[in-house]
Amino acid sequence: MPEVLDLTFFAFAIPAVIFAGISKGGFGSGAAFAATPLLALILEPGAAIGLMLPLLMLMDVTALKPFWRKWDTRSASYLIWGAVPGVAIGSLLYSFANPDVFRLLIGLIAVGFVAFRVARMKGLIRSAAQPMRGRMGVFWGAVAGFTSFISHAGGPPAAVYLLSRHLDKTTFQATTVISFWAINLMKFVPYSVLGIFTWQTAKADLLLIPFAVLGVWIGVHLHHKMSERLFFGFTYLFLLLTGTKLIWEGLT
Template sequence: MELDLTFFLMAVPAVLFAGISKGGFASGAAFAASPFLALILTPGQAIGVMLPLLMLMDVTALRPFWKQWDKGAARRLILGGLPGIALGAALYRVAEPDVFRLLIGLVAVGFVAYQIARKRGWIATAARPFSPAAGYGWGGVAGLTSFISHAGGPPAAVYLLSLNLTKTTFQATTVLTFWMLNLLKFIPYAALGIFSRETVLANIFLAPVAPLGIMLGVWLHRRISETFFFQLTYAFLLITGGKLIFDALT
């Protein structure tokens, strides 16, 4: 991993994009930064660079939503996420980099497929709230996908959307959940050697970009439509996800 011009030409837009999503568009597409970086880095380096920056974004976003979350829903997702994180760590220990490229690519493409199916009515949203047990299950899925590619948002959203929370409560619960899950991921990431001198240096250089992205997201939230933003996101994810799948299989 070299911190050269190519790296920063890819990394700065990726971090900005994640911050914009977290700051203005309910975090739904923030994980797109990891597939983007995985085009030029190993999967481990990509997720290792992004985790501390996502944690910085979490702290920035936590204060405005302090204590406005649904405690029960957040608790179920966080506790359910623990075995998912453990499974992700076990897979990382034994899997080749191409396996993780494939998984990251499948998560990216699968996310787009799910969103298209949901918007077209092929997948119905829950008619009534999921049971508490289902919350732990969705938390497990969120923990696994979050460990692999920081993509825990979609599984968590499936559960939270069924609860018919207010917009603010939904956002606050999401912020709290991933603040905790990202903290919990930090320990196995460090133990597995995902962090390195290069990723730490990258974090130092990219740290100012993270809060800038959040502020830009708040500004753009009032100026461009959410539909336009997510259409761009889906196209971006299909291209990067497809490229990662191709690279993993060839």
């Protein structure tokens, strides 16, 4: 974190937090992790994920009410239980890796997400004809737990499983809300033990709370109105640019 929360910090942080809130509130959380690559352009990776976790937890709670009990309980349970070992592996990796490793991982996850979505749009990857079984839900939950710990990027792996379940848009959204509410709670203690939270990130979080709530509110209202194609189109371009830059920085 910068010693002073200056104009440059808020110029990056406010749009990142609002964007994450919109995704959390109305678009399946898939693009919420875009906030982390953006913040990692101006902060150390650990500071970026430490800053975002309390705000993401607030977004989860804010989004619970409008989607309360609209989720698919079985699918959510598999993802949540699977996330436990994923979060544990992420905790171990964080203990040994340096910041450039995390820049590289965050960048690769961002670019990989874009590649995954483009492949789906081109028909190279199709939703499973039959719903995936529970053990596959646990597997993808583990992947989601790991990528969520590293860069709050659990949305894409969770989507691979949930898309196979052929849920309607609102059930899909509600299932991601309850799943990541639980997964983000799991991450809080390891983040605390590993020293990822600081007084400076806490101060920044307090200042950014209104923008987190605003983003979720906008997302909930756009859930039934805005084209997902338009929203995610901007997201993919943004992730491709920031992810590429982070990969370059991690390698050089």
